Amino acid sequence: MRVSITVNGEVREAEVWAGESLLTTLRDRLDLPGSKNACEQGECGSCSVLLDDELVCSCLVLAAQADGHEVATVEGLADDGSLHPVQDAFAATGAVQCGFCTPGFVVAAADLLRRVPDPSDDEIREALSGNLCRCTGYQKILDAVHLAVER
Amino acid sequence: MSTATRTLRPGHALPSTRRADAAPKVTGEFAYSSDLHAAGMLWGQTVRSPHAHARILGIDVVQARAMPGVHAVLTHEDVPGQKTYGLEFADQPVLAIDRVRYFGEAVAIVAAEEPEQARRAAAAVRVEYEPLEPVTDPEQAAEMAPLHPDRPTMGHGFRDDARPNVVRSMVIRRGDPDAEGDVAVEGVYEIGQQDQAFLGPESGIAIPDGEGGVDIHVATQWLHVDRDQAAPCLALEPEQVRIHLAGVGGAFGGREDLSMQIHAAMLALRTGRPVKIVYNREESFVGHIHRHPARIWAQHRATRDGKLVAVRMRILIDGGAYASSSTAVIANACSFAVGPYAVDNVLVDGLAVYTNNPPCGAMRGFGAVQACFAAEAQMDKLATALEIDSVELRLLNALEPGGMLPTGQVVTGSLPTRDVIRRAAALPVPEPEELPREAIRLPGGAGNTTRGEGVRRGVGFAVGFKNICYSEGFDDYCTARVVLAEDGSAEVHCAAADVGQGVSDVILQVARLELGTDDVTLASGSTARVGSAGSASSSRMTWMAAGAVQTACRAALDERDRSGGAVDVERIYRHPRTYPLDPETGQITDGRAHVALAVAAMRVVAEVDVDLGLTRVVWIGTAQDVGNALNRTAVEGQIEGGTAQGLGLALMEEIQTRDGVIANASFTDYLIPTFLDMPPVVSDLVEEPEPDAPYGVKGVGEPPTVVSTAAIVAALRDATGRELARVPVRPDDIAGL
Ligand code: FES
Ligand code: FES
Numbered sequence: 001m002r003v004s005i006t007v008n009g010e011v012r013e014a015e016v017w018a019g020e021s022l023l024t025t026l027r028d029r030l031d032l033p034g035s036k037n038a039c040e041q042g043e044c045g046s047c048s049v050l051l052d053d054e055l056v057c058s059c060l061v062l063a064a065q066a067d068g069h070e071v072a073t074v075e076g077l078a079d080d081g082s083l084h085p086v087q088d089a090f091a092a093t094g095a096v097q098c099g100f101c102t103p104g105f106v107v108a109a110a111d112l113l114r115r116v117p118d119p120s121d122d123e124i125r126e127a128l129s130g131n132l133c134r135c136t137g138y139q140k141i142l143d144a145v146h147l148a149v150e151r
Numbered sequence: 152m153s154t155a156t157r158t159l160r161p162g163h164a165l166p167s168t169r170r171a172d173a174a175p176k177v178t179g180e181f182a183y184s185s186d187l188h189a190a191g192m193l194w195g196q197t198v199r200s201p202h203a204h205a206r207i208l209g210i211d212v213v214q215a216r217a218m219p220g221v222h223a224v225l226t227h228e229d230v231p232g233q234k235t236y237g238l239e240f241a242d243q244p245v246l247a248i249d250r251v252r253y254f255g256e257a258v259a260i261v262a263a264e265e266p267e268q269a270r271r272a273a274a275a276v277r278v279e280y281e282p283l284e285p286v287t288d289p290e291q292a293a294e295m296a297p298l299h300p301d302r303p304t305m306g307h308g309f310r311d312d313a314r315p316n317v318v319r320s321m322v323i324r325r326g327d328p329d330a331e332g333d334v335a336v337e338g339v340y341e342i343g344q345q346d347q348a349f350l351g352p353e354s355g356i357a358i359p360d361g362e363g364g365v366d367i368h369v370a371t372q373w374l375h376v377d378r379d380q381a382a383p384c385l386a387l388e389p390e391q392v393r394i395h396l397a398g399v400g401g402a403f404g405g406r407e408d409l410s411m412q413i414h415a416a417m418l419a420l421r422t423g424r425p426v427k428i429v430y431n432r433e434e435s436f437v438g439h440i441h442r443h444p445a446r447i448w449a450q451h452r453a454t455r456d457g458k459l460v461a462v463r464m465r466i467l468i469d470g471g472a473y474a475s476s477s478t479a480v481i482a483n484a485c486s487f488a489v490g491p492y493a494v495d496n497v498l499v500d501g502l503a504v505y506t507n508n509p510p511c512g513a514m515r516g517f518g519a520v521q522a523c524f525a526a527e528a529q530m531d532k533l534a535t536a537l538e539i540d541s542v543e544l545r546l547l548n549a550l551e552p553g554g555m556l557p558t559g560q561v562v563t564g565s566l567p568t569r570d571v572i573r574r575a576a577a578l579p580v581p582e583p584e585e586l587p588r589e590a591i592r593l594p595g596g597a598g599n600t601t602r603g604e605g606v607r608r609g610v611g612f613a614v615g616f617k618n619i620c621y622s623e624g625f626d627d628y629c630t631a632r633v634v635l636a637e638d639g640s641a642e643v644h645c646a647a648a649d650v651g652q653g654v655s656d657v658i659l660q661v662a663r664l665e666l667g668t669d670d671v672t673l674a675s676g677s678t679a680r681v682g683s684a685g686s687a688s689s690s691r692m693t694w695m696a697a698g699a700v701q702t703a704c705r706a707a708l709d710e711r712d713r714s715g716g717a718v719d720v721e722r723i724y725r726h727p728r729t730y731p732l733d734p735e736t737g738q739i740t741d742g743r744a745h746v747a748l749a750v751a752a753m754r755v756v757a758e759v760d761v762d763l764g765l766t767r768v769v770w771i772g773t774a775q776d777v778g779n780a781l782n783r784t785a786v787e788g789q790i791e792g793g794t795a796q797g798l799g800l801a802l803m804e805e806i807q808t809r810d811g812v813i814a815n816a817s818f819t820d821y822l823i824p825t826f827l828d829m830p831p832v833v834s835d836l837v838e839e840p841e842p843d844a845p846y847g848v849k850g851v852g853e854p855p856t857v858v859s860t861a862a863i864v865a866a867l868r869d870a871t872g873r874e875l876a877r878v879p880v881r882p883d884d885i886a887g888l
Binding site: 017027028032033034035036037038039040041043044046073074075077078083087088090091092093094096097098099100101102103106122124125126128129130131132133134135136137138139140141142 | 399
């Protein structure tokens, strides 16, 4: 089937399988591999995107469900080559090691700061507890979110 | 100026602590192995065994081959060269031949136009199995029918052990292990099977070069050893198989062994098209080796005033179906069994066996994790029995330079055990939190199930140590190549795998310092352009890459002074030589078996809810012997991340098997620590330069993982008063006090 999705402000069309996830469509058909696939079960948050401004795991959304809707991915966060404050903070604090979790984290953290401009440690931990990171132990991610608030 | 004292400090050569790859990683541009595409690419899929042990009676691929989009369906008959491979012993079939020995073993491979077509074709391959009784109890493995009748690991200088299914048996005997003390404590400990659970599943792409050779772009820890295993199986010369490092989504030992490399190359060579293989999470659980589950018996004897007199331990590790690095893991477990303590009389009996359980190999901490869990529990038991403060007991027995390891090796380098213990013990512990409090700050977190009536608090302490670099006479080296252009710019080649630890930044930092210019780029790692770097493992890569790049840079500058103009030099760096252990006594045969050691101590505050059986680690403070820290942020990142993996093993992570079949191959059922599980970690870096290492560095990745499981469970014991001799600790172990 054919779907038409507005991705990062641009209308994109793709031919997809009936059961195909939005994540697969983004990665394999629309050349947007920034969103990652680490579980395909909604457990890790590596595939986090905004669907009509709502944070979702794109592995749990069918491409067909996104038909006619707006999707924002990690690729759309940086503005004209300058990093989003959350991205910049992740780079500055050492919140990135292998980086496989990073796209999901920056999308989720940017969404958190949009809703809660100055979150406490506990609020950050809770809001980002759906995103797994195997490398950092999360501490520097916490630092990054606080730093992004300052900026 | 000696190389060891030449200073290299944070910020000296790097403008900030920002990683060179941070920007592409935060924007999503960084290309991981699973992100690669090539024109005309096919998708590969692996057919895997549903049995842990079975005879293969037949494989029928006719139907699968005829399916839409399918270009190839291959079995063991299609392996062009050597039919088996392995990191150290070639005991694992590329594709199962007449028998499968573990759940998920690869039996056939498929390439098709679309991933969905490849999956359907894989499901259509008919394999006829005759299930066999699986060997699942490691205690009994040495009495069961052999899984590998040709005994592939025997005859390599190890102790000759005629029992079936023995991968390696080890004895370390020193002094009089029967020496009596005033007190003795004893325990049996068990460690479950942990998964590396790197977030980026196994993946890569193989591209045929049209001349019979192949380029493989893959996430790996050691490019050249991948090549050296793949080439003979593909019946190609090593130069015809070029391995290129693609973006690595974490490794932790799980990418030391091959996964899809040979399979993708076989399909690419057969079809003449690029072939991409990406495992999903479920497949990843059978796509790599795991941390060895272990059972350890220990008896410690000491004088009334707390001096260790004798330590006896038996260590059994389950290697699973294939050897991987089990021979080295058991050697490490035995070498570090006693912990960083001086004791004259030791008997350690180690055994690694083959079973039909999931294969085990390298994972961060490599045998030392399991041993530390047992040894530190024993030290606490001893402290209780003697009524001595547990930190004092450790200080009293601390092994330091000049002291002797149970293998007879005298510690010659840096090992600031006492300093590390004192500094960890001195970190201020947070005050107990009052009740009632926010649910998120209770064991069990936001579940909001109790008001904390059953909460108890405990404080634990542990010390752990481990070797840095490869040991036992292994020819451990790293190559670097430096190309200086006429304009003064430089390009560095080194095949050291950046698995997320940041070795690329170390390489750039060293090259900029040595060459005296910031105009340095690091080429991407490839077997086609530079010699072997060895593996990004055993906490060796910073040391070895720094040594190789330093050597090559200095040679390049000398060369330019001599000849002028552009230069291109390649140099190999080796650390001081190590020697094997005597196979019968486990004693050193010359010099040292381990080139260097690193030690960490950790203090943990934990709470348990004895009504619910739930835990909350409140705070972790650690002091770690890190040598000269080249990049403080990166070192802290290793400590925090390594600690989180130890927390996972302590509290939640275990691969569960029934008759060898994995029952929890998903992140829904195999839990790893989330943001809510990890407390703040305070790290005190003990910077004492390692005399044998370039710039005095030490590896830092493993000690936090070695020590944290032991330290966390010590805190739970303090909170509950229970023995908690098995990890991961389960709610049932805590509930109902
Ligand atoms: S890939 Fe979507 S949540 Fe893990
Ligand atoms: S940085 Fe590797 S998973 Fe988060």
